[in-house]
Amino acid sequence: MQAASVYRLFRRADGSAASVRIVVIAMIAIAAALTAVGVVRVTHQHEVLRLGFELSRKSDHVRQLKEARRQLELEHATLTAPDRIRRLATQLGMQPVAPDRIRIAHPNQTAQR
Numbered sequence: 254m255q256a257a258s259v260y261r262l263f264r265r266a267d268g269s270a271a272s273v274r275i276v277v278i279a280m281i282a283i284a285a286a287l288t289a290v291g292v293v294r295v296t297h298q299h300e301v302l303r304l305g306f307e308l309s310r311k312s313d314h315v316r317q318l319k320e321a322r323r324q325l326e327l328e329h330a331t332l333t334a335p336d337r338i339r340r341l342a343t344q345l346g347m348q349p350v351a352p353d354r355i356r357i358a359h360p361n362q363t364a365q366r
Contacts, residue, residue: 331337
């Protein structure tokens with residue numbers, strides 16, 4: 254009964270039925286089109302999933318890099334603290350210099366002499 258109703262879709266205007274060959278070709282074309290649409294949709298969904306995973310990995314990498322930067326900034330601040338440098342210099346036998354004995358050497362001036 255159902256095949257007959259599908260077959261009626263291909264009835265010609267003059268009332269005669271279309272050939273079975275035309276009906277089969279039309280059904281194959283429709284099935285191929287539906288399959289193509291399904292494949293395209295699945296491909297897009299797969300691409301979205303792949304990009305989501307990649308975004309997640311990149312976000313984790315950015316988070317790790319931010320944490321490493323924070324640790325390096327903390328280490329830099331600790332190592333360059335004036336009190337620490339002063340303490341280390343004193344342990345090495347260095348002494349503070351009077352401000353009037355400080356000379357600033359510029360690279361251009363020393364090269365000309």
